[in-house]
Amino acid sequence: MPLPHPASSSRPADTALLAALREQLGEAGVLTGRDTDGYVEDWRGLYRGRTMAVVRPADTDAVAAAVRLCVQHRVAIVPQGGNTSMVGGASPHADGSEIVLSLSRLNRVRGVDPVDMTLSVEAGVTLQAAQAAAREAGCLLPLSISSEGSAQIGGVLATNAGGNNTVRYGNARELVLGVEAVLPDGQVFNGMRRLRKDNTGYAVRHLLVGSEGTLGIITAAVLQLAPQPRSVEVALCGVASPEAALALFSEFRRRDPSAIQAFEFMSGTGMALVTSLIDGATLPLAETAPHYVLVELASGRETAGLRELIEEVIGQALEDGSVADAVVAESGAQRAAIWRLREEHSEAQKRAGASVKNDVSVPVSKVPELIARATAACEALVPGVRIAPFGHLGDGNIHFNLIQPADMTREAFLARDHEIMDTVCAVVRTLDGSFSAEHGVGMLKPYMMPDWRGGAELDAMRRIKQAFDPLDLFNPGKLLP
Amino acid sequence: MPLPHPASSSRPADTALLAALREQLGEAGVLTGRDTDGYVEDWRGLYRGRTMAVVRPADTDAVAAAVRLCVQHRVAIVPQGGNTSMVGGASPHADGSEIVLSLSRLNRVRGVDPVDMTLSVEAGVTLQAAQAAAREAGCLLPLSISSEGSAQIGGVLATNAGGNNTVRYGNARELVLGVEAVLPDGQVFNGMRRLRKDNTGYAVRHLLVGSEGTLGIITAAVLQLAPQPRSVEVALCGVASPEAALALFSEFRRRDPSAIQAFEFMSGTGMALVTSLIDGATLPLAETAPHYVLVELASGRETAGLRELIEEVIGQALEDGSVADAVVAESGAQRAAIWRLREEHSEAQKRAGASVKNDVSVPVSKVPELIARATAACEALVPGVRIAPFGHLGDGNIHFNLIQPADMTREAFLARDHEIMDTVCAVVRTLDGSFSAEHGVGMLKPYMMPDWRGGAELDAMRRIKQAFDPLDLFNPGKLLP
Numbered sequence: 002m003p004l005p006h007p008a009s010s011s012r013p014a015d016t017a018l019l020a021a022l023r024e025q026l027g028e029a030g031v032l033t034g035r036d037t038d039g040y041v042e043d044w045r046g047l048y049r050g051r052t053m054a055v056v057r058p059a060d061t062d063a064v065a066a067a068v069r070l071c072v073q074h075r076v077a078i079v080p081q082g083g084n085t086s087m088v089g090g091a092s093p094h095a096d097g098s099e100i101v102l103s104l105s106r107l108n109r110v111r112g113v114d115p116v117d118m119t120l121s122v123e124a125g126v127t128l129q130a131a132q133a134a135a136r137e138a139g140c141l142l143p144l145s146i147s148s149e150g151s152a153q154i155g156g157v158l159a160t161n162a163g164g165n166n167t168v169r170y171g172n173a174r175e176l177v178l179g180v181e182a183v184l185p186d187g188q189v190f191n192g193m194r195r196l197r198k199d200n201t202g203y204a205v206r207h208l209l210v211g212s213e214g215t216l217g218i219i220t221a222a223v224l225q226l227a228p229q230p231r232s233v234e235v236a237l238c239g240v241a242s243p244e245a246a247l248a249l250f251s252e253f254r255r256r257d258p259s260a261i262q263a264f265e266f267m268s269g270t271g272m273a274l275v276t277s278l279i280d281g282a283t284l285p286l287a288e289t290a291p292h293y294v295l296v297e298l299a300s301g302r303e304t305a306g307l308r309e310l311i312e313e314v315i316g317q318a319l320e321d322g323s324v325a326d327a328v329v330a331e332s333g334a335q336r337a338a339i340w341r342l343r344e345e346h347s348e349a350q351k352r353a354g355a356s357v358k359n360d361v362s363v364p365v366s367k368v369p370e371l372i373a374r375a376t377a378a379c380e381a382l383v384p385g386v387r388i389a390p391f392g393h394l395g396d397g398n399i400h401f402n403l404i405q406p407a408d409m410t411r412e413a414f415l416a417r418d419h420e421i422m423d424t425v426c427a428v429v430r431t432l433d434g435s436f437s438a439e440h441g442v443g444m445l446k447p448y449m450m451p452d453w454r455g456g457a458e459l460d461a462m463r464r465i466k467q468a469f470d471p472l473d474l475f476n477p478g479k480l481l482p
Numbered sequence: 483m484p485l486p487h488p489a490s491s492s493r494p495a496d497t498a499l500l501a502a503l504r505e506q507l508g509e510a511g512v513l514t515g516r517d518t519d520g521y522v523e524d525w526r527g528l529y530r531g532r533t534m535a536v537v538r539p540a541d542t543d544a545v546a547a548a549v550r551l552c553v554q555h556r557v558a559i560v561p562q563g564g565n566t567s568m569v570g571g572a573s574p575h576a577d578g579s580e581i582v583l584s585l586s587r588l589n590r591v592r593g594v595d596p597v598d599m600t601l602s603v604e605a606g607v608t609l610q611a612a613q614a615a616a617r618e619a620g621c622l623l624p625l626s627i628s629s630e631g632s633a634q635i636g637g638v639l640a641t642n643a644g645g646n647n648t649v650r651y652g653n654a655r656e657l658v659l660g661v662e663a664v665l666p667d668g669q670v671f672n673g674m675r676r677l678r679k680d681n682t683g684y685a686v687r688h689l690l691v692g693s694e695g696t697l698g699i700i701t702a703a704v705l706q707l708a709p710q711p712r713s714v715e716v717a718l719c720g721v722a723s724p725e726a727a728l729a730l731f732s733e734f735r736r737r738d739p740s741a742i743q744a745f746e747f748m749s750g751t752g753m754a755l756v757t758s759l760i761d762g763a764t765l766p767l768a769e770t771a772p773h774y775v776l777v778e779l780a781s782g783r784e785t786a787g788l789r790e791l792i793e794e795v796i797g798q799a800l801e802d803g804s805v806a807d808a809v810v811a812e813s814g815a816q817r818a819a820i821w822r823l824r825e826e827h828s829e830a831q832k833r834a835g836a837s838v839k840n841d842v843s844v845p846v847s848k849v850p851e852l853i854a855r856a857t858a859a860c861e862a863l864v865p866g867v868r869i870a871p872f873g874h875l876g877d878g879n880i881h882f883n884l885i886q887p888a889d890m891t892r893e894a895f896l897a898r899d900h901e902i903m904d905t906v907c908a909v910v911r912t913l914d915g916s917f918s919a920e921h922g923v924g925m926l927k928p929y930m931m932p933d934w935r936g937g938a939e940l941d942a943m944r945r946i947k948q949a950f951d952p953l954d955l956f957n958p959g960k961l962l963p
Contacts, residue, residue, distance in 0.1 A: 114845070114847060116728070116732055116846065116847035117845045117846050117847045118735070119845070160681065161681050163679050163681075167678070167679065168678075171656075172679060174685070175652075175656065184938055184942065186938075186941070188937065188938035188941065189938060190938040190939055190942060191937070191938070191939070192939060194914060194916070195845045195914070196843050196844070196845065196878060196914075196915065196916050196919075197648070197649075197843070197846070197877040197878055197879070198644050198648065198653060198843045198874070198877045198878065198879045198916070198919040198920050199843060199916040199918075199919060200641065200642050200644075200692055200916075200918050200919065200920055200921065200922045200923070201916055201917060201918050201922075201923060201927075201930075201931070201934060201935055202692075202923065202931060202935055202939070202940075202943050202961060202962075203689060203692065203693055203697075203942075203943045203946055203947075203961075204655070204685075204688045204689060204691065204692055205939060205942050205943065205946075207685045207688035207689070208684060208685060208688070208689055208946075210685070211681055211683075211684065211685055212684055216684070227739060228735065228736055228737075228738075228739060247597070251597055254599070254709065255709055255782065256709075256782055256783050257709075257781060257782040257783045257786065258708060258709060258782065259740035259741075259781075259782070260740075260783075300738060300740075301736065301737055301738040301739065301740070302737050302738045302741075302787070302791065304787055304790065304791075305738065305786065305787060306783070306785055306786060306787050309785065310783065310785075362677050362678070362679045362680060363677070364595070364598045364600070364676045364677065365597065365598050365678070366595060366597035366598045393679070396678040396679050397677060397678055397679065398678070398679045433675060433676070433677075434677065435675070435677050435679070435680040435681075435682055436682060437680075437681050437682050438677075438679040438680060438681065439679050439681055440681065441681045441682075442681070442682060442683065446682075449682075450682070450683060453682060454682055454683055456669065456672070457665055457667075457669035457670060457671040457672070458671055458672070458673060458683070458686060459683075460667070460669065461665065461671060461684075461686050461950070462683050462684045462686065464949040464950065465684055465686075465689075465946065465949060466684075467949065468945040468946055468948065468949035469942070469945065480683060480684075481683075
């Protein structure tokens with residue numbers, strides 16, 4: 002059911018703004034009416050908003066000019082990249098009073114330096130295109146998320162994205178050497194430095210990273226690259242318990258944390274959904290297990306002894322019984338097949354019915370307790386619910402997902418989503434965890450901020466927002482309650 | 483020549499504050515007059531200030547109480563840890579109007595978790611004591627600076643300290659998972675989380691780290707640890723040029739950046755000073771070289787193939803002529819002897835005469851150009867000056883130090899220190915570098931901020947300062963101009 006469009010706002014002030022924006026950006030730079038369709042609904046279909054216009058500046062100066070015009074007319078701005086937010090962070094509100102500012106046309110790779118191992122890219126470059134630019138220079142951009150074909154660098158940094166390789170290289174934040182952004186005062190913050198050490202004042206770039214477009218609009222960034230791995234080992238292990246999975250991680254980390262490229266946990270329930278619902282997905286082990294672990298080791302060297310390491314650690318775990326069965330991939334095809342079992346988790350869960358997703362984190366040592374207690378609490382709350390936690394054990398980041406019971410309707414299950422989320426989060430809270438590990442706050446979770454980040458912390462955040470954006474025109478209603 | 487002390491200020495308002503502080507902290511918690519001697523002069527003797535009192539709270543709540551009293555009386559606070567700033571960041575001004583707040587009594591290790599590999603320490607714990615606590619738990623706190631015996635965690639984080647292992651583990655910032663701090667509004671910011679992923683609002687902790695006590699007083703932190711290395715290789719190489727040193731670094735990084743524990747550059751001039759002025763320091767190579775490189779590789783594994791790696795890369799460099807001569811240490815004693823050549827650089831330069839120090843950074847690829855151009859410019863400016871750059875090549879961070887010419891007096895040379903610094907910084911500027919890589923801004927360099935970090939960036943910093951500390955009572959006159 003298509004929504005009505007405020008194709009041309011009736012407010013004279015808005016008409017004047019649109020005219021000024023068209024003069025500044027050209028006709029092609031300002032979309033209205035039906036042309037805004039692709040920008041007002043998020044990809045999951047959770048948020049449908051409206052907008053008086055989508056502006057599409059072609060470079061940083063044009064972004065700054067558009068910002069100055071909007072501020073002058075007191076019209077709020079929703080910055081948007083690939084529109085892949087999980088929490089409605091890039092969606093306009095329903096009242097149509099906001100401008101969507103798309104960064105898609107800022108899509109140039111400004112430079113790559115294989116000696117410094119740095120990549121300078123504009124905000125509208127997709128993560129996949131940035132990875133390709135790094136690869137062409139013989140390097141690795143060690144950031145990988147499932148939406149990388151659409152997600153753009155600006156949004157990736159504005160949300161401090163995580164992903165599979167965070168255990169080794171850190172979040173997006175840790176890869177950012179420099180940032181360029183347009184601030185709410187219309188100035189261009191030019192912090193495109195590519196220095197590994199620079200102690201000259203406040204870390205403004207770290208404030209912009211993760212601020213979800215509420216403090217500034219990131220227009221470009223300098224990213225730190227790594228060398229391409231030259232040796233890789235991947236194993237799949239069946240384990241008796243989350244405790245055994247944690248013990249295996251600890252042993253790999255004790256031996257060599259810098260070799261761990263990924264360490265992923267999967268529940269037996271989730272794996273059964275993948276092998277039964279996804280064509281060609283088969284378990285390469287003799288028997289099923291209560292839980293599974295995928296471990297990937299990598300090194301820039303061909304002779305780093307990774308095969309010995311993975312066989313030694315898993316061999317020892319097989320001996321002491323903490324790993325029931327395991328397979329180490331013998332080829333690229335086998336590695337891909339093992340990774341597919343992990344990557345198809347979301348698709349398999351989707352096919353299995355309605356699901357409630359929780360992107361939570363706890364200290365790594367608390368992951369087993371999180372899984373045990375949240376599982377018990379949810380089973381008591383919704384008898385028969387299928388519980389399929391999976392994710393980045395090495396970071397303490399578990400996607401604690403629940404799928405509707407077989408004997409419950411989709412609607413009846415989804416009606417209880419907030420109850421379920423609150424139940425999971427109550428456990429996370431007692432373990433000093435976070436209600437949003439890698440997806441951010443967006444429009445979905447600001448209501449949780451006072452309870453979780455209240456007092457001095459939320460006060461400080463509000464003061465920062467006020468200092469940068471006193472008129473509350475940059476992505477209002479996102480991140481802060 | 484001892485300075486006069488404002489032993490008890492004559493202002494009635496100050497008398498009232500001191501009485502209130504004594505009531506709050508006890509007599510032992512408030513030092514005045516001669517008892518403040520150890521706090522008002524910095525360790526290099528560059529800054530001699532005065533203070534109406536040194537307060538020494540014993541815990542976080544007492545810090546907050548002291549802050550609230552000072553704010554109520556509109557008296558400024560200089561937070562101080564080990565008093566080892568290189569830029570006067572922890573020194574009170576000469577007018578005696580400020581309170582020095584020492585964190586030394588907050589010296590508890592709150593906890594260490596070997597599974598999470600995290601260490602929770604209070605601000606007054608010395609870096610050395612924190613390293614020891616990590617070691618007792620079988621872990622490594624991978625942060626090492628020459629002042630670590632005195633420097634305290636609070637100051638280390640407030641200045642985002644660097645050091646020899648930054649090339650592998652990052653600056654202090656990268657090791658900080660959580661922070662506790664007292665803010666200028668008197669509230670305790672409790673951010674002592676130990677999560678590797680947490681996207682719930684602005685990165686307040688990253689704002690506090692590196693803010694040099696101007697936004698908050700760090701009272702405790704959670705630090706990420708690493709495993710203790712189980713294999714280490716150290717080599718010293720004589721190289722023909724900075725270009726050859728960079729090529730060697732690039733080759734090690736291409737092979738395995740996660741194996742590089744340190745990569746240090748030393749000039750031939752500096753090495754000659756060390757071997758001639760330091761007892762027992764001898765060059766373990768057959769001949770002297772124009773420049774030197776110290777490379778340390780390390781791994782958590784005993785069988786990581788580091789010996790093969792170091793021999794292969796250096797062997798290849800010997801063959802192609804970029805390395806003239808090299809030695810790989812065969813024992814712990816030999817490793818220590820090689821490291822001593824690097825560590826004695828400061829002492830040897832001190833013995834050689836007056837020196838002008840520049841803690842600068844450039845993109846790693848620009849280090850050879852920095853050294854060539856700054857050397858030429860300084861030789862033209864002060865004929866006969868001895869130029870002895872050394873430092874963290876792997877981070878692009880060079881201590882570009884100059885020692886007085888043999889035929890010039892100490893005074894005549896030091897009279898030109900600003901001229902020399904400006905000359906070096908002019909070169910750094912054209913290479914998109916930084917005028918302070920790891921020492922911070924403090925009292926020494928705020929005047930450089932408008933020129934280097936002006937426009938939108940400095941505006942943003944001023945707004946942040948205003949938002950946190952509207953009365954300018956937290957370390958005024960530091961960092962910002």
